[in-house]
Structure formats: C-alpha cells, structure tokens
Amino acid sequence: MTTDKLxxxxxxxxxxxxxxxxxTQMITGVIAATKVSEGISEHARSIISNTGLIIQPKRDxxxxxxxxxxxxxxxxxxxxxSQAPWQLVHLALGVSVLRHKARQDQxxxxxxxxxxxxxxxxxxxxxxxxxxxxxxxxxxxxxLTVPLCSLIKDNRxxxxxxxxxxxxxxxxxxxxxxIHSHQSFAQSWILAGEGRDHQYAVTDPEAKGxxxxxxxxxxxxxxxxxxxxxxxxxxxSIVENSGKxxxxxxxxxxxxxxxxxxxxxxxxxxxTKVPADTLHATLFYxxxxxxxxxxxxxxxxxxxxxxxxxxxxxxxxPSSLANMVEVVRSFERxxxxxxxxxxGGNLExxxxxxxxxxxxxxxxxxxxxxxxKQFVLTKLGGTxxxxxxxxxxxxxxEQARAMSASSxxxxxxxxxxxxxxxxxxxxxDAKACxxxxx
Numbered sequence: 336m337t338t339d340k341l342x343x344x345x346x347x348x349x350x351x352x353x354x355x356x357x358x359t360q361m362i363t364g365v366i367a368a369t370k371v372s373e374g375i376s377e378h379a380r381s382i383i384s385n386t387g388l389i390i391q392p393k394r395d396x397x398x399x400x401x402x403x404x405x406x407x408x409x410x411x412x413x414x415x416x417s418q419a420p421w422q423l424v425h426l427a428l429g430v431s432v433l434r435h436k437a438r439q440d441q442x443x444x445x446x447x448x449x450x451x452x453x454x455x456x457x458x459x460x461x462x463x464x465x466x467x468x469x470x471x472x473x474x475x476x477x478x479l480t481v482p483l484c485s486l487i488k489d490n491r492x493x494x495x496x497x498x499x500x501x502x503x504x505x506x507x508x509x510x511x512x513x514i515h516s517h518q519s520f521a522q523s524w525i526l527a528g529e530g531r532d533h534q535y536a537v538t539d540p541e542a543k544g545x546x547x548x549x550x551x552x553x554x555x556x557x558x559x560x561x562x563x564x565x566x567x568x569x570x571x572s573i574v575e576n577s578g579k580x581x582x583x584x585x586x587x588x589x590x591x592x593x594x595x596x597x598x599x600x601x602x603x604x605x606x607t608k609v610p611a612d613t614l615h616a617t618l619f620y621x622x623x624x625x626x627x628x629x630x631x632x633x634x635x636x637x638x639x640x641x642x643x644x645x646x647x648x649x650x651x652x653p654s655s656l657a658n659m660v661e662v663v664r665s666f667e668r669x670x671x672x673x674x675x676x677x678x679g680g681n682l683e684x685x686x687x688x689x690x691x692x693x694x695x696x697x698x699x700x701x702x703x704x705x706x707x708k709q710f711v712l713t714k715l716g717g718t719x720x721x722x723x724x725x726x727x728x729x730x731x732x733e734q735a736r737a738m739s740a741s742s743x744x745x746x747x748x749x750x751x752x753x754x755x756x757x758x759x760x761x762x763x764d765a766k767a768c769x770x771x772x773x
Contacts, residue, residue: 350398358427359383382420438622455657456661471653499619500656503702524617526660528609551578612703682722696711717732
C-alpha cells in the first residue's frame with residue numbers, strides 16, 4: 336500500500352494533454368457505466384469526433400481546458416438533447432485526468448481533485464442526465480457504488496472508475512467477509528471523511544504477528560451466472576468456500592482523510608474501516624495495466640459454505656449521493672479553515688467559519704447532521720475558551736456534552752468544560768466533570 340498526502344505542487348489538471356483516441360475510449364466506458372440511450376451515446380461520441388476539427392490548424396490532441404472550451408462552443412443550447420451528452424464528455428474528461436496522473440505516478444493536488452470532482456458532481460447531478468442514470472448499488476463491504484466509466488476486456492475489468500460512498504447509516508457490510516482482494520490494481524482518492532485501510536498477508540500460523548483465527552478462502556461470483564465475469568450493475572454477488580484454509584497477519588495500516596490517495600495491489604488482502612456515524616467518499620480506479628490476477632479471494636469463516644450479498648440496486652440515486660458528498664466537503668473546508676484561523680489568532684474569521692459549518696448541520700443537508708453539529712459545538716467551545724470568552728465557551732460545550740450523537744465528542748466536551756468551570760471558579764461543576772458524573 337502506498338499513501339500520499341495530496342499537495343499543492345502537482346501539475347495543473349486543466350493543462351494535461353488528451354488525445355481524441357484516448358477520450359473516445361473514455362467516453363465508451365462512460366456510456367457503458369451510465370447505460371444511457373443510443374441517441375445520447377452517439378451525440379456524445381460525435382462531440383468528441385468533431386472537436387478539434389473546427390479549429391485551425393486541425394489537431395487530435397488538446398488540453399483538458401481546450402476540450403472543455405471547444406465542447407462548450409459546440410453545445411450552445413440547453414436542450415436535453417445537448418445537455419446530457421455534454422455532461423458525459425465532462426465525465427470522460429474527469430476520469431481522463433485521474434487516469435493520466437495515476438499511470439504517470441503523478442500527485443493529484445487538492446485543486447486538481449476539486450476540479451475532477453466538479454466534473455463528476457456536475458454530471459451526476461445534472462437535471463437532465465441524473466434521472467437517466469441507474470441507481471447506486473451496495474457493495475459487499477457496505478458502501479454504495481456509482482459506476483462512472485467501465486472498460487471490460489474478455490469479461491474482466493480492464494479499467495473501472497467508481498464513486499464509493501459510505502453513508503452514516505450503520506451499513507458497513509458483513510464483518511465475516513470484510514477481508515477481501517481485487518483482481519486489478521486499485522487506486523483511491525479521498526473526497527470526504529476518513530477511513531482506515533488494513534492490509535494483510537498469508538503467513539505460517541506460528542509466525543510472529545499471525546492472527547489466531549484461521550480463515551477460509553472464498554471464491555466470489557456475480558449475481559447473473561455465479562461466474563467471475565464483471566457485471567457493472569449486478570443485483571447480487573455470491574462467495575463460496577474453496578476449502579483452502581489460511582492464516583494471515585496484518586502488514587500495514589493507514590488512516591486516509593480528505594485529499595489523500597492510496598493504492599492496493601492486485602490480489603492484496605485488505606479491509607477498510609469507516610466510522611458508522613460519518614460519511615466517507617472516494618473516487619476509486621481499478622487498472623489492470625498496473626497489475627491483474629485471475630482469482631481474487633475473499634476471506635471468511637473456516638467452516639462456512641456460501642453467502643449471498645444483495646446489492647440494493649437503486650436504493651440511492653447517484654445525484655443524492657453526490658449532493659451529500661459535496662455538502663460534507665463544504666463542511667470539512669469550513670472546519671479546516673476555521674481551525675487554521677484559530678491557530679493564527681483570528682477569532683472573528685474562525686467563528687465565521689464555524690458558524691457557517693453549524694448552519695450546514697442545521698439545514699438538514701448533511702446526513703446524520705447531529706453528529707457533525709456536536710463536532711462544531713465542541714470546536715466552537717474550545718475556540719471561545721482559547722480567547723478567554725468563558726461564558727460563550729460554556730454554552731457551546733454544555734450543548735455538545737448534552738448531545739448523544741457521539742460519546743467520544745461528549746467526553747471531549749466534558750473535558751473542555753472542566754477547564755472552563757475551573758476558570759469560572761465553578762468548583763463543584765469542575766469536580767463533577769472530572770468524575771464523569773455530568
């Protein structure tokens with residue numbers, strides 16, 4: 336596993352060169368993933384085939400920015416016939432950026448990731464295209480998936496881009512089959528929230544670090560034929576015990592947060608743990624050109640037989656998921672900037688950001704908004720305390736402590752309150768906080 340914090344020194348995504356042939360390949364994958372009509376598909380293809388021919392001298396390779404500008408010139412009206420194909424081309428350009436950066440082993444900085452996410456978000460939330468898209472499906476690991484671009488070769492994944500979203504709904508998959516692997520090399524870019532990836536290796540049962548529980552390797556199959564051919568919108572999947580027993584040990588673990596990227600090699604056993612009460616979202620890329628294996632096992636109980644995972648196809652429209660990801664990204668930006676202002680001693684700007692984040696929580700737009708609200712109140716209380724405004728700090732922290740969304744945040748708020756009470760000479764209250772009785 337490799338993990339990189341995305342920095343601000345990467346190449347500008349909008350200046351990357353993309354050839355017509357490469358973009359034609361990407362639009363083919365986007366059309367397969369989104370399952371749009373033949374009419375929309377042909378219009379999207381024609382946009383790409385015509386772009387570049389109307390400028391002098393005629394060119395087959397353009398920068399991302401040039402593609403966007405010239406495509407916009409070709410789509411002057413806002414009719415449904417024009418809007419949906421235009422957004423598909425935008426989606427193809429977005430995944431083209433990630434493809435180029437990943438294969439050239441180049442970092443994707445925060446600005447570039449925002450640019451790519453903007454193209455993806457605008458496409459799947461477009462009022463014309465969004466109703467045409469298939470509903471998201473739930474993976475065996477509990478997150479919801481939205482296929483963005485799917486290139487299949489010999490019934491296997493050649494390249495696949497998906498939006499992965501873990502909602503704060505408690506669905507985190509079947510723990511008995513959490514440790515799994517992929518046929519293709521994979522890379523992930525974190526859009527929002529946090530997740531911890533654990534990677535494992537098969538080892539001798541007596542080896543140092545070996546986990547005490549033996550596992551069986553399970554074969555996975557799709558919901559149509561029970562075979563291993565990839566199906567973009569499968570209704571269920573099945574894993575069956577192969578009878579092979581293995582022991583494993585953890586070899587790596589890393590916490591991934593917004594604007595980080597990590598990779599998982601083909602066939603590498605891993606699992607991702609995401610808090611059940613917060614949203615986590617990533618853009619995920621499977622790329623067989625960087626590694627592929629024939630069979631990718633899933634680990635489960637040694638004495639199990641088979642397990643069927645229904646995909647809950649259509650349980651969430653992609654537009655709804657994208658909107659939730661966007662509002663959490665806005666929340667995280669406001670909180671991050673607010674904490675920077677706090678450290679810099681700028682109370683006015685810190686409070687402005689924190690209060691804007693609080694308004695997002697109270698708007699109902701953030702899933703499980705009380706969890707995020709409790710977080711904001713705790714940070715507001717701590718900020719007021721640092722600037723000696725104890726009465727305001729006390730009010731914020733007492734609200735946070737009284738909320739039940741997160742016991743961890745309640746404990747943090749109680750600790751801050753203890754400090755506040757001591758500053759305010761509220762000795763009995765401070766003792767109650769220290770003892771945990773309040």
